Amino acid sequence: MAGMDKRIRVAQRVAQELKNGEVVNLGIGLPTLVANYLPQGIAIILHSENGFLGIGAEPECGKEDKDLVNAGGKSVSILPNGSCFDSAMSFAIIRGGHVDVTVLGALEVDEKGNLANWMVPGKKVTGMGGAMDLVTGAKKVIIAMEHVNKDGSPKIVKECTMPLTAKGEVDLIVTDMAVIAVQSDGLHLLEIGEGTTVEEVLSSTGARLILPKDGIAI
Numbered sequence: 001m002a003g004m005d006k007r008i009r010v011a012q013r014v015a016q017e018l019k020n021g022e023v024v025n026l027g028i029g030l031p032t033l034v035a036n037y038l039p040q041g042i043a044i045i046l047h048s049e050n051g052f053l054g055i056g057a058e059p060e061c062g063k064e065d066k067d068l069v070n071a072g073g074k075s076v077s078i079l080p081n082g083s084c085f086d087s088a089m090s091f092a093i094i095r096g097g098h099v100d101v102t103v104l105g106a107l108e109v110d111e112k113g114n115l116a117n118w119m120v121p122g123k124k125v126t127g128m129g130g131a132m133d134l135v136t137g138a139k140k141v142i143i144a145m146e147h148v149n150k151d152g153s154p155k156i157v158k159e160c161t162m163p164l165t166a167k168g169e170v171d172l173i174v175t176d177m178a179v180i181a182v183q184s185d186g187l188h189l190l191e192i193g194e195g196t197t198v199e200e201v202l203s204s205t206g207a208r209l210i211l212p213k214d215g216i217a218i
Contacts, residue, residue: 006146006176007030007033007146007176008033008037009176009193010030010033010144010145010146010174010175010176011030011031011033011034011036011037011144012037013174013179014031014034014103014142014144014174015034015037015038015039016039017101017142017172017174018034018038018039018042018044018101019042019100020041020042020043020044021043021044021045022044022045022100022101023045023047023053023093023098023099023100023101024044024045024046024047024099024100024101024102024103025046025047025048025049025094025099025101025102025103025134025138026046026048026055026070026102026103027071027072027102027103027104027105027131027134027144028070028071028072028074028105028129029072029105030105030144030145030146031103031104031105031144032058032070032072032074034103034144035055035056035057035058035076036057036058047090047093047094047099048070048071048076048090049071049087049090049091049094049129049130049133049134050069050070050071050087050090051084051085051086051087051089051090052068052070052076052078052082052083052084052085052090053082053083053084053085053093054078054079054080054081054082054083055070055076055077055078055079055082056076056077056078056079056082057077058074058075058076058077059075059076059077065077071129071130091130091133094130094133094134094137094138095133095137096137097137097139099134099137099138099139100138100139100140101138101139101140101141101142102134102135102137102138102140102141102142103142103143103144104117104131104134104135104141104142104143104144105117105143105144105145106143106145106155106173107120107155107162108155108156108157108160108161108162109143109145109155109156109157109160109170109173109182110156110157110158110159110160110207111156111157111158111159111182111186111187111207111208112159112167112168112182113167113168113169113170113171113182114159114160114164114166114167114168114170115135115141115143115160115164115165115166115169115170116160116161116162116163116164116165117131117165118131118132118163118165119162119163120162121162121163128165131165131166132165132166135165135166135169135170136166136169140171140172141166141169141170141171141172142171142172142173142174143170143172143173143174144174144175145173145174145175146175146176147175147176147177147178147201147204147205148204152204153206154204154205154206154207155175156173156175156180156187156205156206156207157206157207158206158207158208170182173187175193176193177192177193177196177200177201177204178190178191178192178193178196178201178205179191180209185210186207186208186209186210187205187207187208187209187210188209188210188212189201189209189210189211189212189216190212190216190217191216191217191218192216192217192218193218194218198211198216
């Protein structure tokens with residue numbers, strides 16, 4: 001499967017997790033694609049930590065407004081009744097527990113729900129952004145990412161080796177190969193992607209996965 005197809009599969013599956021009326025923050029990169037695949041009839045209020053509530057789908061080419069960008073600098077649209085505000089208000093919303101779900105990418109996630117997503121040691125970074133606040137302030141944390149790195153090494157590992165963003169805050173991991181719930185006893189494999197086998201998921205994962213007793217959903 002091509003890289004973009006994998007990312008679209010992840011975005012589509014994450015969109016199915018969102019419920020009517022929820023305030024949802026989409027992190028930069030792959031998570032922003034989720035806005036393009038929201039189910040019909042579901043009204044989600046999208047938040048961006050640079051100061052927006054009520055973000056719509058990515059605008060068509062040529063219809064971008066240079067003043068409307070998300071936290072990753074990508075052009076966005078604003079739905080009717082949407083609003084914009086300063087960073088202080090935006091982070092008050094996050095820290096006050098008013099974001100229901102945050103969807104973030106990851107460099108590593110481990111079997112204890114620890115998350116590393118802000119820096120690769122030795123590489124220049126501009127900062128953590130809002131990730132630390134989002135994972136501790138949001139009621140549910142969903143990780144949206146490709147299952148393995150470009151070299152085939154697992155991104156879901158027994159223990160994170162990179163600098164952590166947060167400890168024990170991840171609730172659900174959605175990849176192009178599987179959907180995995182993080183629970184107190186470990187990682188539960190809930191679903192595998194179409195065209196994927198359980199054996200492929202297990203061999204591509206660097207942590208123990210707990211399999212359902214009644215078979216796996218596809």
